[in-house]
Amino acid sequence: MHAGILKSLLAKQTIFLLLWLFAAGEKRLKGFQRFEEEDNSARHLGGVFEDQWFIQKLDHFNGADDREWKQRYFVNEDFYRPGGPVFLMIGGEGTANPAWMRYGTWITYAEKLGALCFMLEHRFYGKSHPTPDLSKESLQFLSSRQALADLAHFRTAMAEARGLTSSKWVAFGGSYPGALAAWFRLKYPHLVHASVASSAPVFATVDFPEYLEVVRSSLASEDPQCPLLVKQASDALVELLKNPKTYDNITQDFRLCSKLQIQTDVDLSYFLEMLAGNFMDVVQYNEDNREFEGVKDTGITIQVLCGMMADPSLGDPYARYAAVARLMLEAFSIECLNVNFSSFQRDTANTSWEGPSSMGERQWLYQTCSEFGFYQTTDSPNQPFSGFPLQYFLTQCAEFFNISAELLDETVEETNEYYSGYDIHSTRIVFPNGSIDPWHALGITMDITPNLPAVFIKGTAHCADMYPARSQDLPQLTLARERIFTLLQQWLKQ
């Protein structure tokens, strides 16, 4: 669910990202080792949670298909007290990160409540490979429904194997897995006692222009001029792009890897989306405490971007926009920006597990084309960017998966029919959301019932409640974590 630099990293700068993740992973490992030296009570050799494997059915909805595969999970028994609950962290559209087995708000809840902690990687991501490749035939087994059935079977079999059938299971997840956490409780209420569905987009929609509307208001909450300046810059860029004579300058200004070539509408949209993505990513993750995940804290916040957009010493708004793009490259140690749509096409079409798709981008694109939409388009007038309309995304579904706009409309409607969209009838699900986070536009931000409460956090971004607490957290974020804990305490007594 990433828009810009991360997407560009995934698709076009794979090598850089791999190097960077490798370095981050190495750093994390070293961090753990240091921790081991200092704290002899740590029970995990090397501080690394080993891969565990669970035998899972390929197709839960076809009793005649007996094919199986191995799904990865992690377990942490350190906090478990007999009779305590079982926590299940739901993996999402990327590699499951074992750092979560030691850090995060759910771990502090687990310590207090004596919970046993599992995390199950989502099928088709990370090391959980149900099929030999990622062809369209294989991807028919990639869906949220299959993922929920994986969770259900994991829950049932693991409870039997470990004598946890009478324990109360609580599901956790953030973002898409947040929606899965809510739907797990909704669809399998006999298996899950309660769910914490952080920043969960529970409503599927093909066109999601509200995303950029929230980006606009989040920038405006820092400085009312900020989105206006971004709009001036973006409009100026679009004007320049009409004249190929300016392409040498644009190539230099945005530090592109090779001279800009715009042959089709898609080329143009791709370029503009990537630049807008700088703002989308910074807003979505503004001040989230993600360092433990191996995500580099660049220190680039909404305040930094809006500060640059208002800084006349950087030139006109267009020049400031270019300066932001260069800053993002530097922050992630990327030499140049690859805005070549053809290389994105080539990478996304690769059906090998080891290729560029190892980061999960092809798989998530498939899920958006076949279940959710969620396209963060410029189709609203109440936002500062332009140039990536719905058609641009529909073209990709057609090109990569032969999924037409009509089919996508139908399938997204079916998704809401199946999961009930905003109209959730259940109990014991809490929906934390952040006001800065563009995804709250598809989330539950007002209590449905006292038993389906929203925790709307003013001033925080995506999944902020899930990250480890730190001293500079906003007081309302601290209160939100306490509120969720109180709810869990109450619900576990029921």
Ligand SMILES: *[C@@H]1O[C@H](CO)[C@@H](O)[C@H](O)[C@H]1NC(C)=O
């Ligand atoms: C490119 O930038 C230079 C320096 O700012 C400027 O003098 C020139 O007019 C620009 N070229 C075009 C085609 O816009």
Ligand SMILES: *[C@@H]1O[C@H](CO)[C@@H](O)[C@H](O)[C@H]1NC(C)=O
């Ligand atoms: C874009 O990428 C394609 C495929 O890798 C390559 O053939 C082409 O030369 C590239 N175009 C530019 C302008 O770099």
Ligand SMILES: *[C@@H]1O[C@H](CO)[C@@H](O)[C@H](O)[C@H]1NC(C)=O
């Ligand atoms: C897919 O990626 C793999 C690994 O990078 C590569 O060996 C293979 O040639 C690629 N396949 C295609 C069709 O480009």
Ligand SMILES: *[C@@H]1O[C@H](CO)[C@@H](O)[C@H](O)[C@H]1NC(C)=O
């Ligand atoms: C694409 O889908 C259409 C409609 O389902 C089908 O008729 C066509 O054969 C498909 N094309 C390819 C290349 O799979």
Ligand SMILES: CC(=O)N[C@H]1CO[C@H](CO)[C@@H](O)[C@@H]1O
């Ligand atoms: C914008 C919005 O939806 N705000 C609501 C968030 O949820 C709280 C309840 O937790 C409501 O009081 C707000 O009105």
